[in-house]
Amino acid sequence: MEEIQVTPFIPMTLLSLVLLWYITRIFLKSSSNKKQPPSPPKLPIIGNLHQLGSSLPHRGLHSLSQKHGPLMLLHFGSVPVLVVSSAEFAREIMVTHDTTFANRPRFKAMMKMVYGCRDVSLSSYGEYWRRLRSIVVLQLLSNKRVQSYRVIREEEAALVVKKVREASGNHTAVDLSAMFESFSNDVIGRSAFGGKLSDSENGRKFLKAMADLMELLGVIDIGDFIPWLAWIGRVNGFDRRLDDTAKKIDLVLESVIQERMQEENGQHFVDILLDIYNDKTADASIDRDSLKAIILDVFVGGTDTVSTTMEWTMSELLRHPTVMEKLQHEVRGIVKQNQEIVTDDDLQKMHYLKAVIKEAMRLHPPLPLLVPRLASKDVQVKGFDISAGTIVMINAWAIGRDLVSWEKPETFMPERFLNSSIDFKGLDFELIPFGGGRRGCPGITLASAGMELLLADLVRKFDWKLAKGVEPKDLDMSESPGLTVHRAVPLLALASPAT
Numbered sequence: 001m002e003e004i005q006v007t008p009f010i011p012m013t014l015l016s017l018v019l020l021w022y023i024t025r026i027f028l029k030s031s032s033n034k035k036q037p038p039s040p041p042k043l044p045i046i047g048n049l050h051q052l053g054s055s056l057p058h059r060g061l062h063s064l065s066q067k068h069g070p071l072m073l074l075h076f077g078s079v080p081v082l083v084v085s086s087a088e089f090a091r092e093i094m095v096t097h098d099t100t101f102a103n104r105p106r107f108k109a110m111m112k113m114v115y116g117c118r119d120v121s122l123s124s125y126g127e128y129w130r131r132l133r134s135i136v137v138l139q140l141l142s143n144k145r146v147q148s149y150r151v152i153r154e155e156e157a158a159l160v161v162k163k164v165r166e167a168s169g170n171h172t173a174v175d176l177s178a179m180f181e182s183f184s185n186d187v188i189g190r191s192a193f194g195g196k197l198s199d200s201e202n203g204r205k206f207l208k209a210m211a212d213l214m215e216l217l218g219v220i221d222i223g224d225f226i227p228w229l230a231w232i233g234r235v236n237g238f239d240r241r242l243d244d245t246a247k248k249i250d251l252v253l254e255s256v257i258q259e260r261m262q263e264e265n266g267q268h269f270v271d272i273l274l275d276i277y278n279d280k281t282a283d284a285s286i287d288r289d290s291l292k293a294i295i296l297d298v299f300v301g302g303t304d305t306v307s308t309t310m311e312w313t314m315s316e317l318l319r320h321p322t323v324m325e326k327l328q329h330e331v332r333g334i335v336k337q338n339q340e341i342v343t344d345d346d347l348q349k350m351h352y353l354k355a356v357i358k359e360a361m362r363l364h365p366p367l368p369l370l371v372p373r374l375a376s377k378d379v380q381v382k383g384f385d386i387s388a389g390t391i392v393m394i395n396a397w398a399i400g401r402d403l404v405s406w407e408k409p410e411t412f413m414p415e416r417f418l419n420s421s422i423d424f425k426g427l428d429f430e431l432i433p434f435g436g437g438r439r440g441c442p443g444i445t446l447a448s449a450g451m452e453l454l455l456a457d458l459v460r461k462f463d464w465k466l467a468k469g470v471e472p473k474d475l476d477m478s479e480s481p482g483l484t485v486h487r488a489v490p491l492l493a494l495a496s497p498a499t
């Protein structure tokens with residue numbers, strides 16, 4: 001009996017081994033047949049994580065791409081990461097293969113702090129994202145809505161002008177970095193909640209928690225890339241900070257929602273979202289977490305990015321007095337002297353102002369690596385094989401300096417945009433500070449409206465020079481690391497009333 005059982009077992013085992021060998025060979029052959037983008041050599045376990053360079057990854061990745069090319073495959077731990085550093089390949093990701101790359105990766109910090117990525121910017125590509133995106137585009141950020149918040153922008157710009165005038169009267173320097181930050185917080189705070197966050201205890205708590213959130217979202221958490229090291233976050237307190245921050249933000253958002261629920265017919269972001277939330281019959285209804293996640297998106301997306309852009313724009317203007325003079329000449333020529341407010345019609349005519357902002361964003365995109373994308377399926381990009389699950393980082397900072405797209409890329413020269421149709425709306429891939437394609441930024445109109453108005457006012461009403469006798473060529477332009485890349489040191493300047 002025993003012999004009868006053993007005899008078929010041996011050939012079966014042999015057969016399985018042979019089969020396994022064949023399958024492995026076929027698999028290895030097919031994967032070696034794949035043409036992957038160039039990669040720098042990697043280390044075991046950490047892959048290329050050590051090559052990100054300093055704490056400013058856009059710079060480390062830029063240097064690597066100069067050696068390995070504009071489409072480069074890295075590994076962060078075990079996760080494949082595609083780094084795109086040219087307009088040509090950015091177009092491939094955002095146009096040719098837009099749907100394949102319309103997904104976002106999920107990292108622990110985002111999951112914990114942004115309601116399990118139930119917001120617009122981090123949610124997976126699909127029906128849920130489409131629904132939220134259409135609420136944001138059609139209801140919160142439409143041209144008409146942006147227009148309706150003009151009075152808020154005007155009042156806040158007037159307050160900044162008042163503070164600058166006071167400082168100028170006292171011959172003290174203005175901290176433009178801090179001023180731009182409170183301007184964008186207050187404009188978004190009033191548009192979203194109907195009040196300034198800095199005016200209430202709750203609001204100040206929210207602003208502090210938001211600053212923590214921005215910092216934590218900028219941290220590369222090793223556990224996202226090397227899952228068996230995820231325990232490190234539990235030991236070094238990172239996970240606890242995530243939980244605490246998430247709790248604080250949720251508490252404040254809940255209290256704001258409760259407050260706004262008492263108000264009738266408000267026209268602020270929260271009121272509009274509450275209407276959608278309360279209308280349970282509508283197909284597009286949203287739940288409470290989605291509502292809070294969208295509000296967070298508006299803050300994360302619309303405050304720091306805007307203040308950072310203004311900070312870099314004024315830095316470049318102060319470093320280039322002839323550009324500043326030319327801009328002042330344009331703005332003062334368009335807005336009449338006795339006119340209190342710069343109108344939208346005036347702004348439309350300010351071509352040089354628009355060129356100055358574009359040029360500042362080319363050299364200093366506030367989100368230098370945009371917001372990461374994820375390949376949802378295997379795909380070929382210009383003959384290179386990219387596997388499903390690859391994270392895609394588009395280095396807008398590097399693209400803005402690419403010699404293929406730009407003449408004298410290191411020179412600040414707004415004139416390059418005067419006789420050119422290149423814009424940052426996501427169609428010209430050499431200039432993509434707002435990204436592009438179906439996941440491109442829906443906040444461009446709102447962001448531009450605030451930045452143009454305040455910058456026009458500041459150069460119209462004042463003459464500027466750097467504080468502490470710093471010469472324009474000596475201005476420290478170092479960057480500080482984080483989700484948005486600010487100046488490392490605040491921008492201090494002296495204003496005097498325009499003559």
Ligand code: HEM
Nearest residue numbers: 121298301302305306370371434435436439440441443447
């Ligand atoms: C100077 C200001 C701004 C910059 C530089 C900026 C930049 C960006 C970038 C790079 C992306 C990712 C695009 C992509 O993946 O292709 C993005 C997405 C987004 N931005 Fe902005 N943004 C700004 C202002 C705003 C404002 C004012 C709002 C709203 C109040 C906003 C809301 C969003 C949202 C909701 C998304 C996610 C879109 C999606 O995934 O479908 N942004 N932004």
